[in-house]
Amino acid sequence: MKSKISFIAILMIFCMAFSVSAQLSKEEKKEMKALAKELKKNPEQMKAMVDENESLKSSVASLTAEVENLKGQLSNKNAEIAAAKAEAQEAKAMAEAQRQRANEMAKKAKEANNSEPAALDESGTWFKVQVGAFENIDMSEYFKNNPNFSGEDTEEGLQRITLGRFRDYWEADKFKKALRQMGVKEAWIVPYKDGVRVPLKEVLENLTAKPQGAGN
Structure with missing residues (x-):
């Protein structure tokens, strides 16, 4: 041996x-x-x-096998890190896109709020229904961008409130009657010519014939 x-x-x-x-x-x-x-x-x-x-x-x-195993684990970790970075970049890009979209919407909303309302066509004859004249009340803020709700101040310090805008007198008359049925007893028709309030008798002679079924 x-x-x-x-x-x-x-x-x-x-x-x-x-x-x-x-x-x-x-x-x-x-x-x-x-x-x-x-x-x-x-x-x-x-x-x-x-x-x-x-x-x-x-x-x-044994150490060589352990080194190879660690190399495999390191490779897996590197792949996970790369995937996480890609996901983070995608999330960042989406967040940036959403932020830009929100800024654009906010900008458009601001521009819409700051834009001047379109001028109403005041030419010709219009009819509105006045629902009252009130003292110590100001409804002006509600008239903006609302052509069917308006008012005007008188020399006596009253504010006359009108509803609706009608080219046809008889349509205005139907609306007046509907308001009276709802309890607005002082509702009555007021005419305007080229944006200026005029007496009703100035426009009555030019009215078209009363349609059938319009009522009294």
């Missing part, structure tokens, strides 16, 4: 010496030969070196 171990030891040393002989100096070669002779005399030490070498090989293989 000892002779077998000695043979293996000598063979290993020979192989090692052969593989590195081109790189060793003369002094290093002498040291290697001396070591070979020493190990030949001490097979137990040689066996310990062989066992240690096998153990180191096993450790290296």
Whole structure:
């Protein structure tokens, strides 16, 4: 057994010496030969070196496998990080698009609020239904952008409130009667010519014939 171990030891040393002989100096070669002779005399030490070498090989293989496993985990983590970055960029782009859309809508709403209302066509004859003249009341803020609800101030400090805008007198008359049925007893028709309030008698002679079913 000892002779077998000695043979293996000598063979290993020979192989090692052969593989590195081109790189060793003369002094290093002498040291290697001396070591070979020493190990030949001490097979137990040689066996310990062989066992240690096998153990180191096993450790290296285990560490190599662990390194490969860590490389795989690192690759997976890098892929997860790349996916997370892409998702974050997409979310950022969507948020920016929504912000721009909201700003555009807010800008349009602001422009709509600040824009001047379209001028009403006051030409010709119009009929409105006055529902009352009130003192110490101001409804002007409700007249904006609402052509069917208007009013005007009198010299006496009253505010006359009118509802509706009709080209046809008889349509205005139907609306007046409907208001009276709802309890607005003072509802009556007032005519306007080119935006100016005029007496009703000035326009009565030009009225078209009363349609059938219009009532009194």
